[in-house]
Each structure stands twice: as C-alpha cells, then as structure tokens.
Amino acid sequence: MATRCQFSAKSRAFTLILFVLHATLATPFAIAKPDADKTPLSVNLEFSIRDLELSPSIRLQGIYVQCENWEIDSAKLNCKRSTVTVKHSPIGSLAFIADLEWEPSKNRLSAVAAGLIANKSRMSLKYTQLDEGLDVKLELLDFPIADPQKYHPGIAGFLKDHAINSGTLDVTVDCRQHQRGQLSCSVGGQVQSFNLDGVNVAEDVAADFTATYSSTGLSETMEFSLSLRDGAVYIEPGFTLGTVNPGFFISPAAAPIVLAARVARRTTGEIRIRNASLRHEAVVDMDFSGDLSFSPAPQWKALNFRLNVDDVSQFYATYMQPIALDTAFNALETAGALQLGISGSDNEIDDFNLRFKQVYIDDDARRFSLYGLDGDIIVHAGEDLRQSRISWLSAAVYNIQIGEGRIDWLSANRSLKVDSWHDVAVFDGEFRMDSLEIDQFSVDRTKVALSGTLTPITLSALTAAFGSIPLSGKLSGTIPRLSYSENRLKMDGDLLINVFDGKIALRELVIDKMFSTIPVLSANLSVERLDLEKLTSTFSFGNISGRLDGRIDDLVLQAWRPTQFDASFATPIDDDDPHRISQQAVDNLGRLGAGTGTGLSQGWLRFIPSYSYGRLGIGCRLEQAHCAMRGVEEANDGSFFILTRGGILPPWIDVKGSGRRIKWQTLVDGIKQISQGEVEIDIGVAR
Template sequence: MRRQSTRTFVILLSAWLALGWAAAAHAGLSVGADSLVVPGVSMTGMQADFDPQADGQGIQMRLVAKKADIPAMGWRKLGVALEGTLDRDELGRWIFDGRARLRGAPGGAMANATVRIVADEAANTLAVTIAQDKALAEVALPMDQVSHAQITLKNLPAGWLQGLLSTVWSGRPTGGKVDADLALDLLDAGVQAAGQFALDGVGFDTPGGKMAGQKVSGSGRLGLDTSPEGATIDLDAALRGGEWLLGPLYVDLPAHPVQLSLSARTQKGALGIRRLRVTDPDALQLEGELAFDAKGDMAQMRFDRFNARFPAAYERYGKGLMRSWGIDGLKATGEVAGHAAIGANGPSAFAFQTSGLDLAMADGRLGVNGLRGSLDWSADEDRPATKLGWRSLQVYRIPNGAAEGNWRSKGGALTLEKPLAIPVLDGDLRVLSLAWKPAAASGERLQTSLALTQVDMGAFARAVGWPAFGGKLGGAVPSLRYVDDRLELGGGLSLNVFDGFVDITGMVLSRPFGDAPVLAGNIALRKLDLAQMTSVFDFGNITGRLNGSIDDLRLVAWKPSAFKASLVADQGGRISQKAVNNLTTVGGGGMAGGLQGTVMKLFKTFGYRRIGLTCTLKGDVCTMGGLGAAKDGYTIVEGSGLPHLTVVGHQREVDWPTLVRRLQAATKGDGPTIQ
C-alpha cells in the first residue's frame, strides 16, 4: 500500500471493519496485506480474521503483523498479535475488547495486555485503554489526526519507555514506575511531547557507566522535541531521594524535595545542559551550565552563581567532584558563595567569598579553621585584589596560627602581593612569595619561597609524636615548586638542630595529596652534638660530634623503601655502657679485643676514637657496615685508651622490620617511631 494521509488510513480502516462485520456476520472473513505504511507507522505480513460470535453479538477478530515499526517511538521489528471481540454499540461506535501481545517491545511492554479500543467516527475520536498488571495507559486521539494524542500513564514500568528514550540518548531505564499526563505528536522525523509526570524509584544507566541513577522519585513538567539531529529537553521538577552519577558529579538526593530546572540538548550522544538551576534549601543553590561528551566525560561546568552550605553540600553533591580532583574524604562546616567555570582541561575562572568555613582532609593531613575573606581568579583576565585569611591551619599534624594574605589574579596566576607571616610552633613561617596557576594542567603549577625562624623543636617533637628535645628550628627554602603532580625543593633547606646542621637537598614529593605520597631526597648531617641527641632518645650517652649522610632517600606513604645511610663520629669522645649495648644490639654483634663481661661492669663510660655505622636499604633488607672490615664482621666502635673497647657487627644483612624493632627496643619505645 502506498503512503497515504492519516485521514485516508482511518477511512480505509473503518471500511475494512465494516466489510469484516458484514461478511463475518454470515460466514466469516480473512483479509491479508503484504504491507501497510502510514505516517509514523509501518507493518508487514498482516493478516486479519473475522468470525461471528456464537451468540450473534459481535464478531471475533484476530489481527497479526509479523513486523511493525514506529521509528519515532523507537519501536522496531515488533511482532504484533491483537485478539478480541469487535462490536458496534447503539451509538454506532466501534468497540474492541481483547488482548494485545507485542513481541520484542522494550521493557516487555504489552507482552500480555488487555486492550479496549473505542472508535467514534461521529465524534472524530479514537480512545485506547491498555492495562497490564498494575500498569495503565490511556490514549485519546482525533481520528483525522491520529499522530496527535493525549496520553495518561499510571504505574507504567520505566522500561516501557526505553524505545522513546532511545531516540533521545544512549541510556536505558533500569527500574521504577512512571505516571504522566502528556500531549504527544508523532512527526515524520521525531516526537514532540509536553505535560506532567511523576517518578517512583526510577533508575537508569548508560553503556559506559559514567551516567547512572537509581531510586529517583519526584514530579514535575517535561517538554521534549526530537529530530534526527538531536533532541531538546525542558524540565522543571521537584526530585527527592535517589542517587545520580553524571561524569565526575555524584549526587545523593535528600528525602525532601530538591527543585531542578533545566534546558538540555542531546546530539550524537553528547549532552549539553544550557540552563541549569538547582535549589536544595539547606545545602546548595546554583545556576549555570553543564556539558558532557559522547563518552560521558564532563566537557564543561560553569556555575554563574552558587551558594553551598556544609556539610550537607559536600555529602550530597561534592564527593564525586572532589574525588576526581584527588581529594577523597573531606570534613567541612560553614558556608561559601561564588562562581566557577571548569572546562575539559581544567578551571578557567573562579571566585568565592566566605565569612566562616572549616575544612579538613579525613586523614588529618590538611585542615583550615575559620577561613574568611575571598579569592577572585581568572585564566584570561586580571582581577581585583582580595584578602583571604584563617584562624588556624594544620599541615601534616603541624599546627599553624592565624594569618591573612593579600591576593591578586594577574596573567593567569594567583599571586601573594606581599610576604605573609604564619605563626607555627612558637616561631614563624614566612611565605616570601607565592604564585599559583590553577589552569596549568602540566608543568609548573605553584612556585613559592619560604623561611622558618625560631620554631621550637620541643613543640615540633610533640606535634609529630617524638620525645621532647630542646633547640630551635630555622632555615630557608629559596624555591619550592609544584610541577605536574610533585613538589620540588629548589636549592636546599638548612636546619639548625642539636647544635649542628641538617641540610636537605634534592627533595621531591610526588603525589602529595594521594594515598601513597612518595618522598625522595638527600640529607646531610654536620656536627650534631651526640650528647644532646642521645639524651633525647634515651639511647645511652655518647659525647662528640656526628657527621653523616642519608643519600637517595625514598619514602613511600611515609615509610622508608630505600636509602644509603652513613653515620660517623670521628673526633673521639666518651660512650656509656648502655650505648655500647644498644649499638651491639643494632649491629647484631658483640665485643671484641678480649674485653670480658666482668671488666665491663667496672666502667660506666669508655673512650672511643671513632664510631661508624652504615645501612643501605633496598626493599625490606638493610645491608649493614661500619668503619671497616673486622674478623667475621665489621667494626662499629673503635676504642681509645683503657679499657680498649671495640664493638663488632656480625650481621651484614638485616631484615628492615627487625632493625626497626631493635631501634625501638634500644630506646625503650620512647623514641620516634620510624614509619
């Protein structure tokens, strides 16, 4: 049959029914057609059989189509079977009561449904009622324009809408029920629909898994306009409960309604939300745009205005985005407002202001209390100066006091306009300069220079869980850069401790905000007072000066994995019996040179000429050494005077955890734990 107007189709169908009625009233009728094509619908392999009822009331009708396509609804290659009773009432209306069975419909739609069709030519109306289990669909349409319909849906499984949704995007419903009152127009190349809807526990997902939802409920108004080029969606809804995943955005909706308004466009798998408004009264208000590419990755996020109240804003909306930035677990209280723009390659602008905000990493590594003020940054234009300060700051368990900085965005960098002094452990950390490039996806992201003055070593030791010891910590970091995902120490950091110096050079901290940061560098020890050191760590008293190095140091998750350590005291001094015993234990050795235990008891201290110990750690094994080779081992202590003392280490290779336990035992567990 050639393509015809909808009106012609209805007239032919009415004539066909009338002919079937007249013929079947006597002997029955069987009619077949190879194909039927009307706007929006095509069927092939059609067969209709009409037989009179035994009681003479109406006729039994069976209609079968091997294949039916409704492209605008996303229904293709369906098998159709319609069977029931056809009759005319006293008003001359055609009435069909029976069952419909569709084979291959999305979500099992109308797999075994009851159907009632009322065709009233005088009133120019066609009404269809379909029920299956608890689902009900009612369709009313004019007979001279069957492409236009008023549709009412109740308890409809969301999966039944898969065909229609497939014309808009690549996702699919995974559960839940839908109620709706819609006006729908089937066009030659798409669908237009508008009306009200309600969702109950609806879920969805996409092939790549980057967009998904579950147990979403709510109600609102929907507008839909599809075409071969894409689809436009307008939505105003109040949603409650359920979870959403939209690329890096994870949303955990509360039980109370959240107002959502948007206008979106889908095209070739990509989704662009051109107008977005979210109102969650106790957590988040925002206006802006979102865009996702065909793979479900976020291509753009722009918030023209946002106001976030914590902790609710983070718990409901911020977890996924923070995790995509390497921050997993954030404790936050307070409020912040502003705007932000982030593209596929990173941020392009942001500004925020707060009168009080507390933030902390869940593991306690970083935290700030009483954050107040504002920042204003843009990658493309210079911005006015702002002030941002805090009541207290914590960095890796080190507490810092209140400070306020003056900031300005210029040339794509957010810079500190003048030096900033931060109180830390009774001393000061002076930030002499700082420049941060938020838009830098690689290369140098941050550059700063720092100076430490008069930091109390006792307070520092308490902060990191070490036994208290005196002294002041001071030094300078002429250049500290954040390049790619690592912190690089330019030049060196020189610290004055134990009346000597500790010089740190070549330090690089990779993945500083990850779960397993990697620290590499070299440490040089110069003229440390052994009497001060050993008194602090309860190792036993040793006098003299210590020099040495820890080269090629590598810590993974703050635990040593490799280094080459060499410690030497070569200017002579005194060593106590306890220190001798502890050095012997650490080296897995014993006394040499004929010194007997009875003689040891006669002396509390001994003179020494040199003390030396080396350890090269690789994996979990430390290769030990000392001043030089000795019989069956290596010399750790070379005595001086009488009694002449020599301590020899016999174990060349020691399991690192075993060595750590020996060191802990040597200090009676009161010293710093090596982790």
C-alpha cells in the same frame, strides 16, 4: 437504515480506515445528496474486525465498533457516543466511547475518545485535523509501565540492559502540527512506584515531569523538568574516570530534587542552553546557561555557571566523591558551604569567583586536612586589579601541623597572583614565607611553589608527631624553593636546618606519589658539626661530648620508612672539642656494636663515670632490610671500631663492632629502647 459489516483483515491501519470509510459512506452520500432540506441521514453502523495487524509489533484482535446514530448530511458526518472495544492489544483490552466528526468540505476531522485500558487505566484522546494543522491530546492515567517491551519490542533496545519491574504512569500529551512544518508538543505527568533494574537503578520512585518541544523552520526548542519526589535512584552516566564508572546515589529528603533545562538548537548548528538548573534542597543549587557553536570548531560562545553549596558534606558525598573515587580525594570528611560563579565567552573564562564559608576538609587517610577555610578566590579577565583573600584556622600535611594562615590574591587579565600572606605557625615555630606562587588551578595540576625560613621548632613536638625517637632541642632552617605539582613535591636547593649547634643540609628532596598509600621520598643529607653533648642529652643514650659530622646518601623512604641509604657518622678528625663519653653511652655503643653491654658498670670500672676517647663513628648501608655496619676504623681481626682510644691517662677504652650485618628493624627497635632507657636489647648480630 442499518449497515452491518464483518471484516477479517490483516492490513495496514490507514488502508483499513480508508476502506471502512469508503465502504460505509459512499452509498449514504449518494442517497443524501438529492435531499433538498438537507435533513441528515441517520445510520446505525456496527462492525467487527477479528484480527488487525497495524505493524509487526502492534496487533489488535477482537475489534468491535458500534455507532448507533451515524448522522450524515451533505456537509459532514458525525457519530456520537460510538462504542469501540478491542479484546487484545499490546497494552491489554480496550473499551472506550468515541465521538467522531468529519467535514470533508473543510477537510476537518475530529475524534474524541475516552475509556479504559485493561479495565484499569483510563485513557482519553482528542484528535482534530484541520486544513491548517493537526491537534492531538492524549491522556493516560494509572497506566502500568512494567515490562514495557511487551507494548513494543523496540522499547527493549531503548532500555538496553535495564528492566522496569513496576511502576505506573500518568501522562498528558498535547501536540500541534501547524502548516509549514511547525510542531509543538507538551508532555506532563508523573510516575509512581517506579522500579528499574540495571546499571541505572530506581527504587520506589515517585517523580513528576514536564517537557515541551517546539520547532519552527529556523530552530527547535526543548524544555524539560524532572522532579524526584520520593524513592532513590542510582545513576551511572556512562563515562569513566580512572578505573571507575562514576555513579550517583540520589534520594530526596524533605523537598523534591528538581532538574530542569531549556535547550534551543538553531539551523545554523548553534545550541543555546538556558535555565539549566539542579535544585537539591539544603545541598546544592546549580544554574547554567550557555551558547555552544560548532563552526568552525566547537566552542562556548558564552557561558554562565553558578553553584551554591549549602552543605559541602552532603554535596561531596552525593556529587563529588563518586567522581573522585580513583583519586587521593576519595575519602574526605567535609563541612561548610561554598559558592562558585563562572562566566566566560569564546572558550575563555572571564570571571571566576569561588567563595568558602567555614569549610572543613579532613582526609580519612590522614594525609591532609584544612580547617576553617573562609574567603574568596577571584580571577577575572579585566585589566583592573581585583583583590581576594582566603584564610584558614589550621591545616596539616601528614603529621606536620600548620597554624592559622591567610593568602591575599590579585587578579587581572585572567591571571591570579599571590599578593601577600600571613606567616603560618608550624608546630611551635613559624614559617616565614619569602615567596609563594600558585599556578594552574585544577584538582590535579595545581602548582605551588614557596620559599622561606623556619623559626625554631621544638624537636620533641616534631619527633612526637612523627613517632620517631624523641629528641629535645630546637630546629630551625631555611627552605629554598619547594614546589608541588601532580602529586610530586620537589625541593630545589638545600634545606639548611640549624640543630644541636650544628647544621643539617637536606639535598635533592623529592617526594613522589605524595598523597598515595606509599609515598616515596628520596634525598641526600649531610650533617656538620653537631654538638654531641646536646644531641645525647636529649635522650637517655648517655652523654658524649665532641662534634659529629656525617652524611646519608641515596636515602629512599617508602611509606615514610627507609628502604635504602648509605649513612656514616663520625667525629671530625680535626675536632678540637673535648672527647668524653659516659659509662652508659659506652655500654649502649657496645650494644649497638656487639649486641651486648660492655660490662663497664661492674667491677672497679663502675667508679669511673666517663672516659676519654679518640674518635667515634658508625656507618650503615641499608639494603634489603639489612644494615651492613662499619665503624670509624677497621680492626685487624675483621671487626671494626665504633670508638677508639683517646686521652693521655688510662683507663683507655675502645668499642669494637663484630657483627657486619644487622636486621634494620632490630637495630631501630634497639635504638628506640636505648633512647627510652628501657631493657637491654638483643639486636641479633650476624657474627
């Protein structure tokens, strides 16, 4: 018996299926029922549907179904090797062979189909419906995923501003729905030659993936893994740090990069994360597990985090630099390895262990460096004291070179204290620390405070490092409390420097935006009884004997160059030291004061190598890149004396300054040239 049907339908799928089944089966069942020996009835079923709209976005055209051997008996209905073709569907033409079996008494329906999509992709489907549940297994091989919105317009909304330009998908989906709402699904497969354009980008990606999902009445569990085998991705997770939306460029080298996690959610709202991991061979291994509850407020009931960085350089470039782009740490040369372990409960960290192995950090902008960092920092919640230690081979803050050092830590009750330390070399001297405190460990809030004494440093090394006027002699001093936090260095108290047999006191030192492009330093300085002979013998200014007092008020340096100060230096009125000045020094003072030499080296005066003087002094108020000059005494003609007459016997000399306003840079260049014994200068005095 053959039944041929012709439909032209635009209806919902389920309605159609029911209609077809009803129309084709009602009669055969009626015929089969009185048959005592239950010999199955064989029917040849063939029908076509011209146009079938399953949903506004899923439309099938040119459907043809043929079942040559439709067997029907009282218990079941089955059709083996039926042919189904669809000329047009959202995923292309379809052609497959299907087996169908239905046992109404057991409420069992099974369908097995295998075929081709668009004459290229292979598809197989196994569908079983039983009283106790539903079982579906779908396999797609070599399925094209470019422009997926053509399959379903809703995908465009999911992709947002992204476009899949190419790629193929192999996927196996296996889902079971049991009675009482239990559901489990597993998905596995791979994508090949996957290219995605948009904020997130994939280039020629080959990746494997697996995912499982199961739900019971009490919880849902999801487990996934993603393995990036080839190609490259650029991922912007969508958060903003500073002015930047960080993005991560990830490309596997020798081994795949694997991301995996298992997440369970209970009906109570608690989320349990297990085995969350990132494996990036030779770069980083990360594991995380934690329990997050939301009642009464969100909090980590428990957490465990482990990070193993084999190559700090790769780790920094791939995972850290992108989130540090808007900070002072956005251009570091790094090397070494590190490990981090954190465990905690009830939103508190119980154990923190950071271990460094030969870590090197070098700021491209030369603001700081740290070489050969080794050791541990341990913080724990217990009451017992735990020791840890870090050490380094050398370090630098701007041009200040710091030698090998070590800090020993003690931790208990979630606090970390400095226990002891190794005094560090600073240039050729040493900084002997009386105290060192470090609090609030974080990238931008760490507070460091220290105090101590600086043993003599050769000034030539210091001035050479800062590129300033070369000085000889030694520098030593006491550093009161020096504290650093939030990119601001502040000194409480006075820094006393013993230099040139006198004292320099640095007061109210503050460096704002310390690790920015333009650090701003402000301070006040006073100078007390420097030995001029020692000072002037350090560079080729010419010898002067006597003492020097002075002060620099309201000093402001931007990018380490002065923009403002009010400075004055002079020999003290009650100075008992002999006051002698060499011919060269007088000549150079003349250049400072009047822009030209004094001419002492000509005529008979050249036979007198040095002169007595009364007082010596010079002042400058720097504003708007110009120095308003003053001397030790005002002259009647509107000029000022830099050097006044002294001594009982002639020849007497004085040096007058005539220019009140001098360009600061010209003055600095002039002093540099004088100190290096170079050519005469023209300091462009404004007369």
